[in-house]
Amino acid sequence: MKVLFMIPTLSVGGAEKVLVNLVNLLNKKRFDITVMALFDGGVNRQFLSSDIKYVSCFKRQIRGNSHILKIFSPKRLYRKLVKEKYDIIVSYLEGPTARIVSGCPYAECKIVSWIHCTMHNKKEFAVGFRNYNEAKSSYAKYDKCIFVSNEVQDHFLNFCKRDNGNEVLYNTNNSEKIIEMSYQPLDEALFYNNTAFTICAVGKIIPVKGFDRLARIHKYLINAGYNIQTFILGIGSQEEEIKKYIQKNGLEESFHFMGYQTNPYKYIRRADLFVCSSISEGFSTAVTEALIVGTPVITTDVSGMKELLGDSEYGLITDNDESALCEGIRYLLENPSVLSEYKEKAVTRGEAFKSEQTVKNVEKMFLSLLEER
Numbered sequence: 001m002k003v004l005f006m007i008p009t010l011s012v013g014g015a016e017k018v019l020v021n022l023v024n025l026l027n028k029k030r031f032d033i034t035v036m037a038l039f040d041g042g043v044n045r046q047f048l049s050s051d052i053k054y055v056s057c058f059k060r061q062i063r064g065n066s067h068i069l070k071i072f073s074p075k076r077l078y079r080k081l082v083k084e085k086y087d088i089i090v091s092y093l094e095g096p097t098a099r100i101v102s103g104c105p106y107a108e109c110k111i112v113s114w115i116h117c118t119m120h121n122k123k124e125f126a127v128g129f130r131n132y133n134e135a136k137s138s139y140a141k142y143d144k145c146i147f148v149s150n151e152v153q154d155h156f157l158n159f160c161k162r163d164n165g166n167e168v169l170y171n172t173n174n175s176e177k178i179i180e181m182s183y184q185p186l187d188e189a190l191f192y193n194n195t196a197f198t199i200c201a202v203g204k205i206i207p208v209k210g211f212d213r214l215a216r217i218h219k220y221l222i223n224a225g226y227n228i229q230t231f232i233l234g235i236g237s238q239e240e241e242i243k244k245y246i247q248k249n250g251l252e253e254s255f256h257f258m259g260y261q262t263n264p265y266k267y268i269r270r271a272d273l274f275v276c277s278s279i280s281e282g283f284s285t286a287v288t289e290a291l292i293v294g295t296p297v298i299t300t301d302v303s304g305m306k307e308l309l310g311d312s313e314y315g316l317i318t319d320n321d322e323s324a325l326c327e328g329i330r331y332l333l334e335n336p337s338v339l340s341e342y343k344e345k346a347v348t349r350g351e352a353f354k355s356e357q358t359v360k361n362v363e364k365m366f367l368s369l370l371e372e373r
Contacts, residue, residue, distance in 0.1 A: 010042035074103030095128025205236030
């Protein structure tokens with residue numbers, strides 16, 4: 001079965017990492033897999049297995065590429081960029097690739113759109129398309145829409161009524177590898193500060209991830225006398241802005257930017273608490289990874305968290321605002337027995353997101369599509 005996964009890039013990001021996990025673990029005796037990136041490069045490309053075919057459409061991103069792509073119809077872009085025929089083609093992110101794949105002219109080819117983001121309004125729904133109506137008609141052409149959480153699905157269907165061909169499939173994490181890598185050595189002198197309570201957060205340093213409010217929370221807790229160290233693993237456009245805030249408030253000794261890490265798991269496992277400060281999520285890869293390595297989690301109430309953590313059963317969910325998240329972290333700092341309980345429950349919950357079952361669910365979905373054909 002020839003399957004093509006199309007994604008804008010394999011750069012830093014949860015969806016990019018999850019795609020690599022998925023294609024590496026799919027049964028190669030059953031599936032002949034190609035990954036196509038619109039733009040070449042990206043840190044996650046290096047992790048593709050040697051038995052995965054990789055192609056790119058353009059050598060590098062150019063400024064205004066999304067506007068340039070909109071000049072051409074989806075059908076014309078498809079014919080220009082997709083050279084071979086496939087049994088199934090997957091747009092693994094919303095936006096440009098979803099628009100391109102919707103232009104597939106072959107009735108025998110099944111097309112799948114993988115939706116990772118929670119869409120709150122028509123503008124977000126239409127990202128990568130000429131307008132809302134084009135997005136709606138394009139998504140209607142898909143044989144299957146896959147959503148990473150029930151909440152992501154509910155929001156999407158508010159803007160695009162699809163009576164069938166909708167399914168929720170949780171992200172694939174290479175859990176065995178994550179656990180193995182989490183035990184690799186690290187520079188403990190950098191990560192630990194005597195008896196300090198260590199907080200870890202992972203992701204692109206962009207506004208939607210809320211690392212700026214985590215920095216303000218850190219300042220409040222330090223000023224309140226708590227002995228904490230906060231570590232941010234990632235890179236992004238908001239990094240310099242937050243660094244200036246840290247320097248202005250004299251927090252350089254306790255708030256650390258660790259940069260992009262090919263192995264964040266060794267830091268996450270050794271942290272006392274994993275924090276998701278996001279304003280919006282689809283289904284957090286980083287929180288899932290924290291559960292897999294057994295680190296207690298606190299998160300804002302964004303999409304997918306109740307599916308991951310229940311009603312604060314497996315980790316603490318706060319209201320999606322700065323003061324609530326701050327109060328939640330303070331509560332865990334002052335109640336080590338609760339923190340210890342969440343650590344035990346993290347391990348239990350992490351079992352549910354091991355790769356074997358999530359990969360089987362995707363393979364089953366692909367096979368059902370071909371049976372329909």
